[in-house]
Structures are given as C-alpha cells and as structure tokens.
Amino acid sequence: MSVLSIVKYPDKVLRDKTVPVGNIDGGLQKLIDDMIETMYAAPGVGLAANQVGISQQLAVIDVGIRDEKSRLIVLVNPEIVHLEGEIESEEGCLSIPDYTTVLKRAMKVLVKGYDREGGPVEIEAEGLLARALQHEIDHLNGILFVDRMGRIKREFFKKRYSRTIE
Numbered sequence: 001m002s003v004l005s006i007v008k009y010p011d012k013v014l015r016d017k018t019v020p021v022g023n024i025d026g027g028l029q030k031l032i033d034d035m036i037e038t039m040y041a042a043p044g045v046g047l048a049a050n051q052v053g054i055s056q057q058l059a060v061i062d063v064g065i066r067d068e069k070s071r072l073i074v075l076v077n078p079e080i081v082h083l084e085g086e087i088e089s090e091e092g093c094l095s096i097p098d099y100t101t102v103l104k105r106a107m108k109v110l111v112k113g114y115d116r117e118g119g120p121v122e123i124e125a126e127g128l129l130a131r132a133l134q135h136e137i138d139h140l141n142g143i144l145f146v147d148r149m150g151r152i153k154r155e156f157f158k159k160r161y162s163r164t165i166e
C-alpha cells in the first residue's frame, strides 16, 4: 500500500462530478487500499477518490478516532437516500488544510451504495458518521464544505484562504 498525495483546494478536479465505478477489479482494490492508507496517514476521518485525483464515485471513511463504535467503511457509488433533522458541528477537510468552520448539516442520513466486493450496503447513521458521509458524498458531487457556508463567510474564506496558499 502507498500513501497518495492529496489534491488541495482550489484544484479543479475537486469540482468535477465523479463518474460511477463500472468495474470492481484489481486496480480498484489497489486504489481502495491506497486511499485507506492515505486517510490514516493524514490523518483524516474520510477521503473521496477525487481528493487523490481519481474522478470516480468511491470514498473511504473511518470516524473511529472520535467514535470507537465506528469502523472502516468503503463506499462505491454511494448516494444519500434520506436526510433527517439538522445539527451544527465543526468541520474540516484534508483538501483545505488549516481551516475549519461550524456547519449545519442533517443529523441523520440513510446512504445506499456498494462495498469493495460489489455487495449492496445500506448505512443508517447519525453523529460524526452522518456528517462524514454527507461530506464525502458532497466531494463526489464536486461540492466542498466551504460551499455550504453562508455567502459572507464564503467570500471571506475565498479572499483570506487563497492569499495563504498563493
């Protein structure tokens, strides 16, 4: 397994909507293992394939650092089928280092997709896992957490953050 380099904001690949995985083959298994390694090395609680430059509907999540009941999740072609409630919590992203903000998201989610063997999975989650699922599936749709901030906060972020990375 190898640690991949993580694409950083404002790279355009983070903005492209990813395409569904069509083939569960050896290449995909290698990518999944490398993404897991990369997520743990960062360290982060989730990583989407487009964050390592691969525009495919694939994400890995492990919120076990903060929620010990949780385990490693590999999601292929995931989609959110139900959202419920609302909750504010602090959020950050490996592609936007050194920046966090308090963000409102759904409290509970139901996600459907496939595991790394192509078997169907259904995950009902709340708390940190629900947030991580929404964050990673947003990535797969080309959406970053800063896009979900209010307009004034977002403008301020764009000005200030782009200055720090130039």
Ligand code: NI
Binding pocket: 092, 093, 094, 095, 135, 139
């Ligand atoms: Ni992220």
